[in-house]
Amino acid sequence: MLKVSGLDVFYGDAQALDGVSLEVAEGSIVAIVGANGAGKTSLIRTIAGINRPARGQIHFRGLDIAGAPSYKVCDLGIGQVAEGRQVFPTLSVSENLDMGAMLPRARATRERNRERVLDLFPRLRERLSQAAGTLSGGEQQMLAIGRCLMGAPELVMFDEPSLGLAPTVVQQVLATIRDLNREGLTCVLVEQNVAVSLRLAARAYVLENGRVTLSGTGKELLADDRVRQAYLGM
Numbered sequence: 119m120l121k122v123s124g125l126d127v128f129y130g131d132a133q134a135l136d137g138v139s140l141e142v143a144e145g146s147i148v149a150i151v152g153a154n155g156a157g158k159t160s161l162i163r164t165i166a167g168i169n170r171p172a173r174g175q176i177h178f179r180g181l182d183i184a185g186a187p188s189y190k191v192c193d194l195g196i197g198q199v200a201e202g203r204q205v206f207p208t209l210s211v212s213e214n215l216d217m218g219a220m221l222p223r224a225r226a227t228r229e230r231n232r233e234r235v236l237d238l239f240p241r242l243r244e245r246l247s248q249a250a251g252t253l254s255g256g257e258q259q260m261l262a263i264g265r266c267l268m269g270a271p272e273l274v275m276f277d278e279p280s281l282g283l284a285p286t287v288v289q290q291v292l293a294t295i296r297d298l299n300r301e302g303l304t305c306v307l308v309e310q311n312v313a314v315s316l317r318l319a320a321r322a323y324v325l326e327n328g329r330v331t332l333s334g335t336g337k338e339l340l341a342d343d344r345v346r347q348a349y350l351g352m
């Protein structure tokens with residue numbers, strides 16, 4: 119579904135991604151593992167059309183989208199849930215959801231998507247008129263995911279979705295991602311809980327200093343000594 123080949127990304131003179139290649143099969147969860155500063159967010163933002171690559175291709179369903187503007191990428195069906203839950207704090211829950219449905223691809227199915235999101239997150243239904251900035255961290259993350267789903271994406275990239283959340287909410291967010299995947303959503307997952315993300319993932323890639331240094335099935339990486347030492351503390 120998604121194929122990234124030889125991606126280079128720079129911030130000024132500093133190289134953030136160096137020849138990154140990866141593949142995401144339709145219907146799968148693919149985990150990206152790496153330390154702080156490894157380039158995970160840069161990779162997601164480049165696929166999303168926010169950063170422009172200096173070199174490389176990004177094929178989505180066969181179409182090269184490298185360098186395409188983000189609204190086009192979104193409208194092709196690639197959504198992202200950005201690091202740090204970027205909800206609009208002064209807008210209500212309901213208005214935040216509406217913002218997600220402004221893509222041309224999502225307009226016709228807006229009401230149906232809204233019902234689906236509110237069924238998925240009943241807490242949002244109870245708080246539709248509440249300002250998003252007054253929600254708890256977990257509720258804001260649900261809203262960020264819900265807003266993304268309002269765009270009717272086929273592939274969603276989750277950047278640290280459980281960062282800063284209470285342990286029970288972490289489990290809830292990760293279970294939601296697992297359930298969405300079971301319903302057919304293809305997912306790219308960057309997650310601090312490396313063990314959980316590798317268990318969920320069909321494939322996984324390890325990023326170090328902007329390069330893919332290791333890849334395999336989630337199971338293979340869970341059993342890999344280098345991964346266990348560096349990311350699982352074993």
Ligand SMILES: Nc1ncnc2c1ncn2[C@@H]1O[C@H](COP(=O)(O)OP(=O)(O)O)[C@@H](O)[C@H]1O
Pocket residue numbers: 129132133134152153154155156157158159160161
């Ligand atoms: N907007 C930016 N301007 C300059 N450097 C950046 C910017 N965003 C990220 N970087 C740098 O790029 C590298 C990769 O960062 P990032 O993609 O955020 O990593 P990760 O998400 O894995 O923590 C880091 O060295 C970081 O300092």
Ligand SMILES: [Mg+2]
Pocket residue numbers: 158159160201277
């Ligand atoms: Mg990051």
